[in-house]
Each structure stands twice: as structure tokens, then as C-alpha cells.
Amino acid sequence: MAEAIAALQEEALKALARAQDLNQLQLWHQVYLGKKGALKKISRRLRNLDPEQRREQGIKLNNLKQKLEQAYEKKEAELKKREKRRASGEWFDLTAPGYWPRQGHLHPLTQMRQYAEDIFLRMGFEIHEAREVDDDFHNFGALNIPPQHPARDLWDTFWTEQGLVLVTHTSSMQHRLLKQAQPPLRAVIVGRCFRHEATDARHEHTLYQMEGLYLDKKVTLTDLIGTFKTFLQEFFQRPVQLKIQPSYFPFVEPGIEFLVDCAICGQKDKSCRTxxxxxxxxxxGAGLIHPQVLTQAGVDREKYQGFAWGFGLDRLVMMKYGIEDIRHFHRGDLAFLHQF
Ligand SMILES: [Zn+2]
Known part of the structure; x- marks a missing residue:
């Protein structure tokens, strides 16, 4: 019985501390001090005790009742005061969570574009903006893809009525930069590209590309791999594993493809969607600049070599944040955008 009384005291006082307004306080009173309350219930057990025990426990119960009633009155006065202050408008709760109106911010792609540009600037690259509409020569011809070349089928292209191209890659700027280059040239070209193709979780009709363009003496594939890997480790802030496999692009020779280990599943999930x-x-896609591309831009291909790569920024941002579908970026869905 003595333990039951002690337990009731502890429980009742804790519950009282949680009461936030007068309604809750009344409820508390009913539960502990009311006619059918916990105190009444425990008092009934006195009957079963022998007279001496009954007297002893009776005193304890009485003390508890007084204690709870006093605590109740104190809390009631406190809550009444608080409600009065609140009603008069002078109420100010220092412990309430702060309110800050929700402000707009840069799109996650723009944030990450700036982040990536900073890394390249620190590595000694200059940043160039790509055109979004260009002519056939700069998008294809200057990159060793003459008309009727079967490689044109690699890109499903939007054309304007004037015969201009919505650029399929930022490489459309290569010819211009190489033509004016005074090596060493270290440039990164950033811009939007457009593909006339069906969309899915990994493909979108509009995407951001970041292109690296490097021209100097004695440039080899090792320079390309080292530069690209350094960038990726800075971008992801972790050591990355690269897989390199041969690939074909008309404007590089040899052409390679960079694959990076999947950070979403850690290469462990056979059902990973990413x-x-x-x-x-x-x-x-990357490689050493094709000699034909250099010659067309008037670069002495015996003296200089270079490398180039092009990657989709969207896909890189997906990897960094674990975004499973590329189409989220252009949906204009605030629930998605506010997460960044
Ligand atoms: Zn995976």
C-alpha cells in the first residue's frame, strides 16, 4: 500500500506539470482528486488493513491529498495568470519555436552548378556559357560530324524553322574556343542541351551539361582521368571509384566513358533504381580531342593535344542527393524544391 501511495504521488505530479491550460487542469483534477479518482480508489483499500496499519496509511493518504490539492491550486493560479496575459496581448513565450517566413532560394541545379564551377575555378579552369541555339556547323560539322554522317543518329535533335539547332551538347562551343586558344587552355563550358527523346527516370529532354576542354603540349589520357577524378572527389566529398570503358564519339580519339560507383546503394542492391x-x-563521355577537330580550328595538331569531357549536371546532382528521378527537376514541385 505504501508503495502504491508513493507511485500515485509521482504519477500525479508529473501529469500536473504537463497541463497546459485550465481545461487540462480540470481533467487532471477529475482523474486524481475527483469522486471516482485515483485517490478515492486507493482509499477503499484501507478497509482490508488491520487497525494500526489503517491509521498509518490513512495519515499518508491524507498528506498526499493535501499535497495534491496545494499543487493543484498553485498550478491553477499560474495558468490563470498566463491566460490573462495572453488575452491582454502582452504574452510572450521565449520558449516557443521561432517563426521565419519561408523564403525562395536557388534551384538545386543552379546551386550545384555554382558549386561545381567553384571547384573548376580552383583547379585553374575558366568558365564559359554555352549557346542554347547554334548552327549546324558548330553543333556537328566542326566536331567531325559532317552531314550524312551516321553518328548524327546518336542525337535526336530539335531544329528551328530557320535551320538552326537547339544544341545537343555543350561541345558546340569547342570550335570557337579552340580557334582563339593560346595554349594552355583550360575551359569549362556550361549550358542547357536539348534532346528530342522520350523521358524516363534517367533521361530528360532538357539537361545541363558541363564540358571540360583542355589544350596543351604532351597531353595524355592520364591527365584527363586525373583531372576528372579530382573534380568528382571534390564534388562528392568522398573518394570515388571510377570505371573507364572504351566508347565512341566522333570528336575524340580514343573515346572513353566514365562510370562512377553508385553512392545510393553502395554497389550492393540488385534492385537499386538509380x-x-x-x-x-x-x-x-570523354577522350582526347580528335586531330580533325584540332585541324578544323586551326590548331597545330603536331604541337598540341587536348582532352575533352561532357557530363550531365542533372545526373551528378541526382547522385549527390540520392534523387531517384531526373524529371523532378523541371516539375516545379515546391515540396521537392524546398528540400534543398
Ligand atoms: Zn545503385
Whole structure:
């Protein structure tokens, strides 16, 4: 019985501390001090005790009743005071969570574009903006893709009525930069590209591309791999594993493809949607600049070599944040955008 009384005291006082307004306080009173309350219930057990025990426990119960009633009155006075102050408008709760109106912010792609540009600037690259509409020559011809070349089928293209192209890659700027280049040239070209194709979780008709363009003496594939890997480690802030496999692009020779280990599943989930269970994600096409591209831009191909890569910024941002579908970026869905 003595333990039951002590337990009731502890429970009742804790519950009282939680009461936030007068309604809750009344409820508390009913539960502990009311006619059918916990105190009444426990008092009934006195009957079963012998006279001496009954007297002893009776005193304890009485003390508890007084204690609870006093605590109740104190709390009631406190809550009444608080409600009065609140009603008069002078109420100010220092412990209430702060309110800050929700402000707009840059789109996650823009944030990450600036983040990536900063890394390249620190590595000694200059940043160039790509055109969004260009002519056939700069998008294809200057990149060793003459008319009727079967490689044109690699890109499903939007054309304007004037015969201009919505650029399919930022490489459309290569010719201009190479033509004016005074090596060493270290440039990164950023812009939007457009593909006339069906969309899915990994493909979108509009995407951001970041292109690296490097021209100097004695440039090899090792320079390309080292530069690209350094960038990725800075971008993801972790050591990355690169897989390099041969690939074909008309404007490089040899052409390679960079794949990076899937950070979403850690290469462990066969049902991973981001990497399709393969553990690797294709990030970029790259290679040494094709001698034909250099010659067209008037660069002495005996003296200079260069490398180039192009990667989709959208896919890189997906990897960084674990975004499973590329189409979220252009949906204009605030619930998605406010997470960044
Ligand atoms: Zn994966």
C-alpha cells in the first residue's frame, strides 16, 4: 500500500506539470482528486488493513491529498495568470519555436552548378556559357560530324524553322574556343542541351551539361582521368571509384566513358533504381580531342593535344542527393524544391 501511495504521488505530479491550460487542469483534477479518482480508489483499500496499519496509511493518504490539492491550486493560479496575459496581448513565450517566413532560394541545379564551377575555378579552369541555339556547323560539322554522317543518329535533335539547332551538347562551343586558344587552355563550358527523346527516370529532354576542354603540349589520357577524378572527389566529398570503358564519339580519339560507383546503394542492391542494379552509373563521355577537330580550328595538331569531357549536371546532382528521378527537376514541385 505504501508503495502504491508513493507511485500515485509521482504519477500525479508529473501529469500536473504537463497541463497546459485550465481545461487540462480540470481533467487532471477529475482523474486524481475527483469522486471516482485515483485517490478515492486507493482509499477503499484501507478497509482490508488491520487497525494500526489503517491509521498509518490513512495519515499518508491524507498528506498526499493535501499535497495534491496545494499543487493543484498553485498550478491553477499560474495558468490563470498566463491566460490573462495572453488575452491582454502582452504574452510572450521565449520558449516557443521561432517563426521565419519561408523564403525562395536557388534551384538545386543552379546551386550545384555554382558549386561545381567553384571547384573548376580552383583547379585553374575558366568558365564559359554555352549557346542554347547554334548552327549546324558548330553543333556537328566542326566536331567531325559532317552531314550524312551516321553518328548524327546518336542525337535526336530539335531544329528551328530557320535551320538552326537547339544544341545537343555543350561541345558546340569547342570550335570557337579552340580557334582563339593560346595554349594552355583550360575551359569549362556550361549550358542547357536539348534532346528530342522520350523521358524516363534517367533521361530528360532538357539537361545541363558541363564540358571540360583542355589544350596543351604532351597531353595524355592520364591527365584527363586525373583531372576528372579530382573534380568528382571534390564534388562528392568522398573518394570515388571510377570505371573507364572504351566508347565512341566522333570528336575524340580514343573515346572513353566514365562510370562512377553508385553512392545510393553502395554497389550492393540488385534492385537499386538509380544504377539499375549494376553498381555503376554512367557519368560522362570523354577522350582526347580528335586531330580533325584540332585541324578544323586551326590548331597545330603536331604541337598540341587536348582532352575533352561532357557530363550531365542533372545526373551528378541526382547522385549527390540520392534523387531517384531526373524529371523532378523541371516539375516545379515546391515540396521537392524546398528540400534543398
Ligand atoms: Zn545503385
Amino acid at each position: 544504377c539499375g542494379g549494376k553498381g555503376w552509373i554512367e557519368l560522362a
